[in-house]
Amino acid sequence: MKVAIVGSTGYGGVELIRFLIHHPGVEITSVISASSAGESIAAGYPHLNQILMDTLDGVDPAEMKAKADVVFTATPSGVSTKLVPQLLAVGLKVIDLSGDFRLKSGEQYEHWYKHEPAPAELLQSAVYGLSEWYGKDVVGVPFISNPGCYPTAALLGLGPALQAGWIDGDSIxxxxxxxxSGAGRGVNLTSHYAEINENLKPYKVNRHQHIPEIEQVLQDVHGKPVTVTFTTHLTPMTRGIMCTMYAKLNGSYADHDFVQLYSEHYxxxxxxxxRPEGTWPATKEVYGSNYCDxxxxxxKRTQRVTIISVIDNVVKGAAGQAIQNLNLMxxxxxxxxxxxxxxxP
Known part of the structure; x- marks a missing residue:
């Protein structure tokens, strides 16, 4: 299977390269960057020197079609909206890592992402690739929308309990x-060393663009609308996401009940x-991998459950799950x- 990667100079794109180089069923035939076309990929990422010698291509759907069967689009929000329809039109399969096709409502997308939405028919045709929940739906399809990093951790952690009716959907x-690394490779004050080192700070409080994505999937799982309170924080580490989630119980359950429910579900x-009863995951324990712990x-005192879910945001939250979706596709x-x-360590 010949693949092209658009957005090869971002963290998601270079992580796709790291994994796909070792994939037995894949050949990387084109690495693409609108901002760095004509340069060597190793110029921006010297760790790829003598591993991937490709010169970065420009964005041209016809050239991509000549070189590839599947395209991964690891682009910023707003770019895939315009690019993906062109790729599908020339017969390419697409796995999109941006947020442009995750929401089924164009109005919701415009409200949360502040960009013009893709055509409604494309939003509906994109299969949401949360692999452990919708794996059967992505088999053989030409177009997959890869989930966001926070939603992957949150949904894998909440889904089984909500589907079973064990937690109150309005209490999450x-x-x-x-x-x-979740902030991307671009230089800005948010990721400036002096700003983030020895610091922990919230951002996009009650207005993060992943809120409607989480609620959309939880509604599908639950069968009725779900509203969540979601607060994000930036931590002084390179990789990793931890979602600590709280919900009111709809019955009398113990830790071992949750362990059994989730072990059976997954x-x-x-x-x-x-994790076994009485143990909880840490981000270091999934670092560089496609695992979710x-x-x-x-x-029992408050009649609430705490669910802790961890992933590597660049792997299971982006490139790894995209490759998992390719495998299922x-x-x-x-x-x-x-x-x-x-x-x-």
Missing amino acids: IIDGKSGV AGRRFVRV IGFSVD MGWDETTGLSYVPVY
Whole structure:
């Protein structure tokens, strides 16, 4: 399978390169950047020197079609809206890592992302690729919208309990923390070393663009509208997301009940690891991998449950899940090219 990567100079794009180079069913035939066309990929990422010698191509759908079967679009929001229709029109399969096709409502997209939405028919045709929930839906389809990083951690952690009716859908609070790579490679005050080092700060409080994505999927899981409180924080680490989630219980449950429920729900799904009773995950334990680790604590005093979910935001939250979706799209084993042990320490 020949693949092209658009947005190869961003963290998501270069992480796609890192994994796809070792994928037995894939050949990278084009790395594409609108801002760095004509330059060597190793000029911006010297760690790829003598590993990937490609010169970055410009954005041209006809040239991509001549070189590739599948295109990964790891672009900023607002870019894929215009590019993806052109790629689909020339017969390419597309896995989009931007947020441009995750929301089914164009009005919602415009409100939260502040960009003009894609045509309604394209929004409806994009299959949402949360692999552990919609894996069967992506088999054989030409167009997948890859989930966001925070939604991946939050949805994998909340989904089984909400589907089972064990938690109240109107009581969910999500406390999300991300490493600085989530802000992208661009130079800005947010990711400036002096600003983030030895610091922990919230951002986009009650207005993060991942809120409607989380609520959209939880509504699908729950069968009725769900409203969440979602607060994001930037932490002084490179990679990792931790979502600590709180919800009111709809019955009497213990930690071991949640462990059993989740173990059964995710049985056979190799990239979700449910922690034993009394243990909770840390971001370092999934670093550089496609795993999502989940742990629980029931508080009988408050009749609430705490669910803790961790992922590597650049892998399971972006490139790794996109490759997992490619595997499912093509009918391959979903772990192909992804079975790496987390980097530790």
